[in-house]
Amino acid sequence: MSEETTSEPLGELALQTLAMPKDTNANGDIFGGWLVSQMDLAAGIISKKATKGRSTTVAIQNVTFLRPVSVGSTVSCYCYVVKRGRTSVHIAVDVRTSHQLNQIDNLKVAEGLFVFVAIDDEGKPRPLPD
Ligand SMILES: CC(C)(COP(=O)(O)OP(=O)(O)OC[C@H]1O[C@@H](n2cnc3c(N)ncnc32)[C@H](O)[C@@H]1OP(=O)(O)O)[C@@H](O)C(=O)NCCC(=O)NCCS
Incomplete structure (x- = not known):
């Protein structure tokens, strides 16, 4: 297993959920579209x-699926702000899974930017606050 998939995640834990059977693909692993969501x-x-x-969301860049995710895994999304523009913010997402039965802990399974x-009440871009 590469060091990259086991190193400590960067950023804050923004979301944690459980991979359920309804979210599987034809291989029986978790569907990539669910993970991107x-x-x-x-x-x-x-x-x-x-x-x-x-x-x-205006763009999703460089999403890479590094490892399959199995049903029953705890899925944790860690995020940090990479760049702030005038109205936009670039956020890196690092996805980790843990599965007690499979003895998997903190395995990096996906990443993306x-x-x-930022939008106003009319859905138009607005400058980021200080
Ligand atoms: C997001 C949205 C409001 C932007 O409106 P716009 O008139 O195209 O805005 P602008 O061209 O002024 O761009 C606004 C910012 O987005 C950035 N941006 C626009 N397209 C981008 C792209 N493809 N990739 C990265 N950044 C992009 C611009 O660089 C700009 O950033 P900055 O102000 O920090 O320099 C508009 O495109 C929209 O409503 N899109 C639909 C969003 C949506 O429904 N998302 C949910 C998924 S369906």
């Missing part, structure tokens, strides 16, 4: 703090 939710929580209000834009 969890990553988007986690980054959205961090974006809400960073933008102090409404924001929306999520770009959010």
Whole structure:
């Protein structure tokens, strides 16, 4: 197992959930689309703090699935702000899984960069707060 998949995650734990049987793909592992959705939710929580209000996902970049996720795994999404622009914020997401029965702990299974834009009541970009 590479050092990259077992090293300590960077950032704060933004979201933790359980991988359920309804979220599987044809191989019986967890569906990638479900995982991206969890990553988007986690980054959205961090974006809400960073933008102090409404924001929306404008881009999802470089999502990589490093390992399959099995049903029953605890899925933890760690996030940190990589870059702040005028209206946008770039948030790195690092996904870890733990599975007691399979003796897996803190295994990095996916990563990606999520770009959010702070928006006003009309859905138009607004400058980030200080
Ligand atoms: C997000 C949205 C409000 C941006 O509106 P816009 O008029 O295109 O805004 P701008 O061109 O002024 O760009 C706003 C910021 O987003 C950044 N941005 C725009 N497209 C981007 C892309 N593809 N990748 C990375 N950043 C991007 C710009 O660089 C800019 O950042 P900055 O102000 O920090 O320099 C608009 O595109 C939108 O409503 N999209 C739908 C969002 C949505 O529904 N998401 C949920 C998933 S369906």
